[in-house]
Amino acid sequence: MEAYPYVSMIDRIIPKDDENDLLKYRPISLLSDVGNQLEKRMQRQLKGNFDEVLLNTQHAFIMCRATFIAPTEIMHKLLTAMFTQLFALTIQLNMSKRFDC
Numbered sequence: 001m002e003a004y005p006y007v008s009m010i011d012r013i014i015p016k017d018d019e020n021d022l023l024k025y026r027p028i029s030l031l032s033d034v035g036n037q038l039e040k041r042m043q044r045q046l047k048g049n050f051d052e053v054l055l056n057t058q059h060a061f062i063m064c065r066a067t068f069i070a071p072t073e074i075m076h077k078l079l080t081a082m083f084t085q086l087f088a089l090t091i092q093l094n095m096s097k098r099f100d101c
Contacts, residue, residue: 054062074090081088 058065078088078090080086
């Protein structure tokens with residue numbers, strides 16, 4: 001975040017006691033607001049590009065698709081392959097440690 005000008009990084013909150021005493025003002029950071037706005041703009045621009053690239057099987061982080069539906073679809077495809085005597089292979093990744101919980 002070194003690209004932001006120093007003036008835009010800090011603002012002052014008006015104190016409750018005496019508004020004229022400059023020593024009672026405390027600085028707050030505005031970087032989170034600026035960062036959030038940049039994130040939203042980047043998300044809008046990238047979303048249009050990713051919609052063309054994402055597979056139909058992608059479930060996480062996509063509107064109107066839930067990750068709990070994916071295992072149901074996988075089981076349906078595996079059972080269909082088993083009953084029609086087709087070869088089926090799944091590759092499963094454990095992502096439980098990926099997120100900081």
